[in-house]
Amino acid sequence: MGENPSPPSVQPSATSADATSHAQRLLDKLLAAVDIEKPVAIYTHDHPDPDSIASAYALSFLLSHKLSIDPIIAFGGTIGRATNRAMVHQLGVRLYPLAQVRLDDYGTHALIDTQPETGNHSLPNDLPLSIAIDHHPMRPETADVKFADVRTDYGATSTIMYYYLEAAGIDLSTRLATALLIGIKSDTRGLERESSEADLHAYLQIFPHADLSLLARIENPLIPRRHFEAFHAALERSVIHEQAVIADLGDADNPDLLAELADFLAPLEQAEYALVMGRHKGRLYLSLRSRDESRDAGALITAIVGELGTAGGHGRMAGAQIDIDEDPAPIQETVKGRFLSELGLDPAGVGNPLVRDGDE
Ligand SMILES: [Mn+2]
CATH class of the missing domain: 3.90.1640.10 (inorganic pyrophosphatase (n-terminal core))
Structure with a gap:
């Protein structure tokens, strides 16, 4: 090779x-x-x-x-x-x-x-x-x-x-x-x-x-209630940035929940990309879904994670993991900023909440 x-x-x-x-x-x-x-x-x-x-x-x-x-x-x-x-x-x-x-x-x-x-x-x-x-x-x-x-x-x-x-x-x-x-x-x-x-x-x-x-x-398995609770909390924190939606599961029961949430968010009308972050046992996990046929999701997540961790995936779905010893917030901000930059967006953009308040 x-x-x-x-x-x-x-x-x-x-x-x-x-x-x-x-x-x-x-x-x-x-x-x-x-x-x-x-x-x-x-x-x-x-x-x-x-x-x-x-x-x-x-x-x-x-x-x-x-x-x-x-x-x-x-x-x-x-x-x-x-x-x-x-x-x-x-x-x-x-x-x-x-x-x-x-x-x-x-x-x-x-x-x-x-x-x-x-x-x-x-x-x-x-x-x-x-x-x-x-x-x-x-x-x-x-x-x-x-x-x-x-x-x-x-x-x-x-x-x-x-x-x-x-x-x-x-x-x-x-x-x-x-x-x-x-x-x-x-x-x-x-x-x-x-x-x-x-x-x-x-x-x-x-x-x-x-x-x-x-x-x-x-x-079509039965789903435990705590998965719905975790999804609920994450959806409330999810933000749309132009063609992307970013979600944070927080501390996840298991890393597979990220993939499940990413699959759930992937069909969102205005978002071609869904990036889900979450932490489990001292690691930050990322799960990416893409409907953009011109860009390989595995290559995109590799570019985002870079030296911070390891990444891999296919054309439309990819994942990554980053070891975290201290406060994960700065690393999550870095990941989010790089993701937005890769999409040609403002890395410091605040975006719009996915779920609007009832009185909006
Ligand atoms: Mn396989």
Whole structure:
């Protein structure tokens, strides 16, 4: 990997023919990267989303079937979003909190839907990685992974995993099919955004194997009252600056709430951009949504966060995290000012409240 990573593709372009030949060519190398003499650990990114949960589950399924091993799946952070919790519980995916995993006990460490040193997982930087499979932009450190498969022209890592399962001749179980369908749907917003022909083809192949009533229960979970309370408070503090809306969740129960609020704000009529900030366990989290097709949300949030923290994302959705030791207010002001500047607005602008008083 040189100095110039390929630009993030707003419209992933992988075809199902590419996907099939990639998987057939790489399957044996992927399996060869596993040390079957020792336990195997698969890691999602922190606060795992449906794509990372589904693709970790798929990798575990693939390795169990082909190598007769029983990998564990571990995650950092929390599983906060109601639909993600429902996914784990309803599908019975066993996920271990990273803090409970003794890394030394494992001979194979596999990262999925993320890469080394992205800042969105909690593994030590010196952990020797055997496998990394991802669809986010390639990181230079990923070159050191024994088996790295990073393909940015796919809408979901779940899609990449589907083609490995197909190449391995494995029949999808109902649960795995349901998981993969949710993984692809959520990363591509129902195949409407950032999806390639390879994603669509995988989706159509998986669909007949999935349990649609189970899928509906996962996608429409019950929401705890405290989420509404947190949203209420954040909406009252939200401000519109021309084509952008900025919200502050304050201290969030879990970082996934930011993504949920950002999704909720994204369709706001006059705002092409929604930026949500919130704090959780000594970190400031950012979640960005964009309807501006001319600008990559991942690149935008990277420009905003700069040296302060780590950032990443796709064309229309992106996130970032910044460690904070003291008063977070100045950092939040800096982030807000940079965001407004990037949009060509006054960095010190005060904007207008999103929610007007009843007597206005
Ligand atoms: Mn993903």
